[in-house]
Amino acid sequence: MATPRPTHSFKTPCERCPLRAIAAFREFSGDELEFVAKFKSGELAADAGATILVEGAHSAHLFTVLSGWGFRYKTLEDGRRQILNYVMPGDLIGLQGTIMGEMQHSVEALSPVSLCVFERNKLMTLYNKHSSLAFDITWIAAQEERILDEHLLSIGRRTALERAAYLIAFLFERGRQLKLFTSHASIPITQQHVADTLGLSIVHTNKTLKKLANRNLLRWQERTCEVLDGDGLKAAAGWEGLGEKVRPFI
Amino acid sequence: MATPRPTHSFKTPCERCPLRAIAAFREFSGDELEFVAKFKSGELAADAGATILVEGAHSAHLFTVLSGWGFRYKTLEDGRRQILNYVMPGDLIGLQGTIMGEMQHSVEALSPVSLCVFERNKLMTLYNKHSSLAFDITWIAAQEERILDEHLLSIGRRTALERAAYLIAFLFERGRQLKLFTSHASIPITQQHVADTLGLSIVHTNKTLKKLANRNLLRWQERTCEVLDGDGLKAAAGWEGLGEKVRPFI
DNA sequence: CGCTTAGTTGAGTTCGTTCAACGACTGTGG
DNA sequence: CCACAGTCGTTGAACGAACTCAACTAAGCG
Structure with missing residues (x-):
């Protein structure tokens, strides 16, 4: 099982984020863009099959998928595995760990995946100073809930x-x-x-x-x-x- | 199928909210309490068996369960029904409808239920002025996601x-x-x-x-x-x- | 070249289904 | 007041969907 590795060599600037070119995503204001660029602390690359987050971990990070496919899952003691949902570009992962202290599920890469890394301790600033982004995070959580319902x-x-x-x-x-x-x-x-x-x-x-x-x-x-x-x-x-x-x- | 009815006769003041007496819930600051009291526009009572929210509806309201039991569900065209989760005191319902425009599931009362009613259009104020409460809403959404995972x-x-x-x-x-x-x-x-x-x-x-x-x-x-x-x-x-x-x- | 992983297929078994019938209880109208 | 229908829980019997076990192909890799 491979582990994710930091990509020191390259950091996609948020101003030229490839996701922003996709019609499905909303536009940022200049102000929002500026904050997100500061919020982002780096990038992470994971090979296919790599475990990105493990159940039980206290992750200090929050990620957005930049490219690639992955999935979230939980297992029972005897090894039975349930895949909960799939993660794709634009998806936020690690929110549970950030908000409630401990990951309740694991995340694994299906293909090579690249991730934007955000610092957990800057999240309160986002809520304090950028309520539109705070609302977006709630939106994303509500959307995930909807998918799980389906x-x-x-x-x-x-x-x-x-x-x-x-x-x-x-x-x-x-x-x-x-x-x-x-x-x-x-x-x-x-x-x-x-x-x-x-x-x-x-x-x-x-x-x-x-x-x-x-x-x-x-x-x-x-x-x-x-x-x-x-x-x-x-x-x-x-x-x-x-x-x-x-x-x-x- | 009974429908919910507004309770004009009685409105529980947030300062004496019975939920606040329960150890499982966090304390509000005076500031937060003051806002929530203004945010709350009324109360609603539903009989056992009543439908509180219907799939497809564009609800202008957000509710918190004050007392009673209920459940969220979805159905397929041919009537097959899947209960997604149960709602109990302190639970927020209608967030999906508020955030994404349309309810993707229905909610029904299992016992007599009383609900606090909040105005959708004041939600942005909550995000703008009370980031700790905005964070709480995200917390609640993330918790619901965790339950659905389980x-x-x-x-x-x-x-x-x-x-x-x-x-x-x-x-x-x-x-x-x-x-x-x-x-x-x-x-x-x-x-x-x-x-x-x-x-x-x-x-x-x-x-x-x-x-x-x-x-x-x-x-x-x-x-x-x-x-x-x-x-x-x-x-x-x-x-x-x-x-x-x-x-x-x- | 053997070893592993992914996909395929058949046979027999188990789990969960549908159909059916019944008792207890509730509410309703005659 | 009783008859009746409706809901909820219960149980048996027969069926079918999904399971396990097993064997086999094809491809990728050291």
């Missing part, structure tokens, strides 16, 4: 086939909004990740994904899922989608 | 027996921290609620709860669950508990 609905009440279709459609929609796909839509997850997200066994997950593949909704190759028909997946899941709202990030 | 772990990876034990232990622990129980610990839910929370059928839920009853961990009578052995339930679930941290409320 996941809970899926795992609790959808059939295995609907669940699988929902998950892939969800990841596809998020990736699309973030302009992560070029010619074809490839999601860097294994079937084991899908199983641990849906609460299914790996064998049954495989058979379920095969059914979706047979309907020409997706294709599985080389440890990635290629989406062929996003709308078809949404229809198979009976899922409305996330909406196209402009969202904040820090 | 529910997700349960539904996804625990067995039916563990799941049921976890849910009852969770509700018991929350009620205990809020001092909702007097002589015996009674949770006002039906087995249908348990089923819709755990993602199980009502029949299998009944058989599972019977097993817990046979172990003298709980007893079911008159549409309530009486907890006999909270620690036994936690052990049966393999669950650590929530911790006894002092928490904020608005």
Whole structure:
């Protein structure tokens, strides 16, 4: 298991943050931008498979994903793992650890990931002096809550086939909004990740994904899922989608 | 289905808020208290079974539960229902609707519920002028996220027996921290609620709860669950508990 | 070249489902 | 006052979805 390493060589200036070019994200005011640039203390790079945060840790940092894919998960004592959600560019991670003292979940990279690092002790300044950014953080937390609600609905009440279709459609929609796909839509997850997200066994997950593949909704190759028909997946899941709202990030 | 009704006759003054007497909640400063008293625009009472908020609604209000039990849920088109979490005194509801424009879930009362009503349009003032309260709202949102993470772990990876034990232990622990129980610990839910929370059928839920009853961990009578052995339930679930941290409320 | 990881498939078993029926209790209208 | 319908909890029987076990392919890597 690799560990994240600091990137001393390069720090993306917030003024030229690549995320700001994406239509899905809201604009910063000059004032906000100036503060965020000071708030950011560095950058971190993690290899695919690296653990970015561990359950139980008292992290002094808060991160925003700059690029790459990862996931949040929890485990039971005997090793059963549940993936809670996926993290993608613009997502804030470590808020729980910052606010409540201790991480209640772990975060692992699915692909090479780069992260902006923020200092926990400057967070109070953000709340004191930049209420619009404070509101943004609440917005992000409320959005995460909404996604978890949808996941809970899926795992609790959808059939295995609907669940699988929902998950892939969800990841596809998020990736699309973030302009992560070029010619074809490839999601860097294994079937084991899908199983641990849906609460299914790996064998049954495989058979379920095969059914979706047979309907020409997706294709599985080389440890990635290629989406062929996003709308078809949404229809198979009976899922409305996330909406196209402009969202904040820090 | 009854609808909530405003209580014109009586408004609990924030200075004598009954929640403030509970050890689990943090103290307000005089300044904070003064603002919250102005922020609160009224009170609402809902009967057991009443719908407090509906999915899709654009609510102009934010609520804090003063007393009573309720639950948040989502449904699929064909009526399948998933209970996402339970709401209890001190919980903030309607934040999603306030922040993102539209409620993504519904809220229903399990017992008679009384609610403090806050005006959405004063929320920005809270963020501008009272950053400690803004931080509290983020704290509450992060805490809800943590609970949802645990529910997700349960539904996804625990067995039916563990799941049921976890849910009852969770509700018991929350009620205990809020001092909702007097002589015996009674949770006002039906087995249908348990089923819709755990993602199980009502029949299998009944058989599972019977097993817990046979172990003298709980007893079911008159549409309530009486907890006999909270620690036994936690052990049966393999669950650590929530911790006894002092928490904020608005 | 063996070793590991990811994906695939079949067979048998277990867990949770649906269907069905029933008792206890509550509220309601005749 | 009783008859009736509705809700909640309970239980048995049969079915089906998802599980475990097992064996096998294909690809990547030291």
